[in-house]
Amino acid sequence: MKNCSIRSCLGQYEEKRIVHVVKRNGEVIVFDNVLAEVCAVCGDTLLPLSTVEALENILMNPGKTLRTAPVYEMAEAARA
Numbered sequence: 001m002k003n004c005s006i007r008s009c010l011g012q013y014e015e016k017r018i019v020h021v022v023k024r025n026g027e028v029i030v031f032d033n034v035l036a037e038v039c040a041v042c043g044d045t046l047l048p049l050s051t052v053e054a055l056e057n058i059l060m061n062p063g064k065t066l067r068t069a070p071v072y073e074m075a076e077a078a079r080a
């Protein structure tokens with residue numbers, strides 16, 4: 001297992017499936033079940049090259065979305 005890249009963190013990365021969010025042209029795009037390496041201690045997340053390539057491939061050739069997700073604007077909520 002790879003040691004965490006955050007200095008002073010003694011954690012190690014574990015393979016996990018995460019939710020990954022990309023913002024593109026102001027639009028929020030959500031990827032579910034993305035294979036990533038997540039530090040068990042601090043939560044630092046690395047995306048393996050194969051994952052990054054797969055995400056870019058989807059962004060270049062966006063097909064039909066499987067599900068939609070609610071998006072909340074926290075800047076607005078904080079003002080209320």
Ligand SMILES: [Zn+2]
Pocket residue numbers: 004005006009010011012039040041042043044
């Ligand atoms: Zn860490």
